[in-house]
Amino acid sequence: MVKYPGGALLPTLHFDRTSRTPISAQLCSALREMILSGELPPGERLPSSRTLAKDHAVSRTTAISVYEQLAAEGLIRSSIGAGAYVAETLRDGRPVAPPESRPDEIRSPPRLAQLSADASEHYFPRLAHPENPRPFITGIPAFDEFPMALWASMVTRYWRQPRNLLLGYPPPEGLMELRRAVAMHLRANRGITCEPEQVFIFNGAQDAFNRIGNTLLDPGDTVWIENPGAIGARNSLISSGAKLVPLSIDEEGINVAEGLEVAPDFRLAFVTPAHQHPLGVTMSLQRRFELLRAAERAGAWIIEDDYVGEFHYAGHPPPTLKSVDTSGRVIYVGSFSKTLFAALRLGYVVAPPELVDIFYRIAGATLQGSAASLQSVVANFIECGHFSSHIRRMRRVYAERLQALLDGAEKHLGGMLEVAPTETGFHTVGRLAPDFDELAVARRAAERNVLVSPISRFAITPVSQRGLILGFSSAPPRMIASAAETLALTLKEMRKEQAKGRLTA
Incomplete structure (x- = not known):
């Protein structure tokens, strides 16, 4: 950088007068980058505000505001009569950019927490969902058949409410109106008798699996998992440090006898009884009772992922595992991503009575809650009969x-x-x-x-x-x-x- 008594020349300082971003913000950002990159070294004298304004055809008020902002950030020191200088404290304190690596150079990966490092080596790549659905992708509802006009009118109606009802933080366990609507719907359509207080709202089923695993599993705990099976849930359980025990699928569902032979002391089982993912088998009633008895004897929990249980095309749908659970071992997980649309990212859990208090504590301590607007509109959609x-x-x-x-x-x-x-x-x-x-x-x-x-x-x-x-x-x-x-x-x-x-x- 060439130095002059009136301060450094700034030939690389540029901004766009056609941009919507204010010129002062652009100048401040450009100077900040020059300082942090070392192009303007510590101790370098900057042009006066008058010179900066003249050289770059901006108002002196703009130049002064830029210097004031950089001074407030500690990047420059400025005083009347003494001029403006890049702060000397940056000489030892500025972060050093990593050297550019050669193409053939192998850099060490970032250090991760041990649990994350162990889990990341075992994750299974999830299926990519294209922007425009087409045959024969899985897990995507019919976007072309969704009632957009009705949904838009309900969203508009929601935002006409008083601001104090709209703009605050939602309860971490979910809006009571949605929890009540979900409990009502499950009672009428899925045979599940539960109280609204047992229903917890999550940012999709995947978020629910993560929270359940983190709440109930210690690293090394044994989990029965369907094989082949759902990739997303599997990755969530891996993140919790679980020891996955893959069990085969036959014409009645997950092979419980195999599980009892290889891992009778399991802590958790994950199943998709309504439509096994991906083989499509519906778990028989006899096999459901076998699984429930095994969980009761082992003191284990069962996650029932009922991701498409609403969609049955012949006769009466089989009962949910939750509806025949008399010992309180089943944690039921549902998702509006399949029944409505994927971008909602709304899922829910029906917790057994024994887990309700701990779920409340976990939610209050660690969850931020899903968007209140989406929860409220979905609740209204259900209550008005549109969902059914x-x-x-x-x-x-x-x-x-x-x-x-x-x-x-x-x-x-x-x-x-x-x-x-x-x-x-x-x-x-x-x-x-x-x-x-x-x-x-x-x-x-x-x-x-x-x-x-x-x-x-x-x-x-x-x-x-x-x-x-x-x-x-x-x-x-x-x-x-x-x-x-x-x-x-x-x-x-x-x-x-x-x-x-x-x-x-």
Whole structure:
């Protein structure tokens, strides 16, 4: 930096007069960066406010305000008659930027807490959700069928209330109006008898799994987990330091006998009874009782993830595990991300009576609460009957989309992919013919904008089941039919390539 008696020249000091950001803020930010980067070293004399204003065609008031702000931050020292200088205290106190690393240089990773370091090595990558839903992604509701106009009117009505009701902190355990509405809905539609005080609102089901794990598990505690199973919940339990024991899935659900043989002293079990994720099995009533008895004997807890239990397409839905739990071992978790829309990030937990007090203490000490506006609108949506109407309507929509998938599979995929019918949920399973590799099929289908997930992606340890997970909820029937045809073309091409390779060999 060239020095002059009147202060340093600042040729690199620039700002944008067309920006909405005030010029004073831009100048202050630019000078701050020059000082912290070392371009203006400690002790460097700055131009006077009059000179700064003249050189950069700004008002002297603006220049003075910039120097006052930097002085308040301790970056410069300034006094009348003596001028402005970069603070000498920065000579030893300024953070030193890390040296630029060479491409071939290996830098050590940041130090993490031991629990986080151990957990991060075992996380499973979650599925990416594209901005525009398309076949055959999983876990996404039908955005195109959501009643946007009704929702917008209810949001507008909420914001017309008095400010003192709108702008304060929400209770960490959730608004009582929503907790009451959830309890009412579960009692009428899911067979769960609970009090509003047992309902706790979280920022989505994933947040609930994190809190439950952190509350009930010590590092090394044994957890029964479905295999294959839900990736998000699995990662949450890994974060708590749990020792996961993967249990196989048969036609009745999680293999309780296997769990009792390999880990009878389990602390927690995680299950998806209504529609096992990802195989789609509905847990039998007999298997539910076996699981409840095992938990009671072990003094263990059970997390029931009822993520799509609302959507049953044939006859009466099976009871929730919570509704047949007489010993208070089941922690029920639900989510509005599937029943309404994903951006809500609202989930809820029905705590057993024995855990209600501790959940209140944990919420009061560590939770900030979900957005009151969203909670209030959802509560009103339920109380006015719109939620039940929406669920009934979406059952019809998803049943039509499931049928489109089954019809497309029958027409195009015979002999290559056997798509199983399902009575619940957002997806079903396609069983591949033996000559196909599920990972290779998923990669080739993605090249044609068709997203399928191999079963093995959800497995902790290798499983006998092979095939693809096919979501049908997010796309209309015509897109599903087209995607089934595209998938069939992909499989036919792969089969031809395999035959050609065998002939060449």
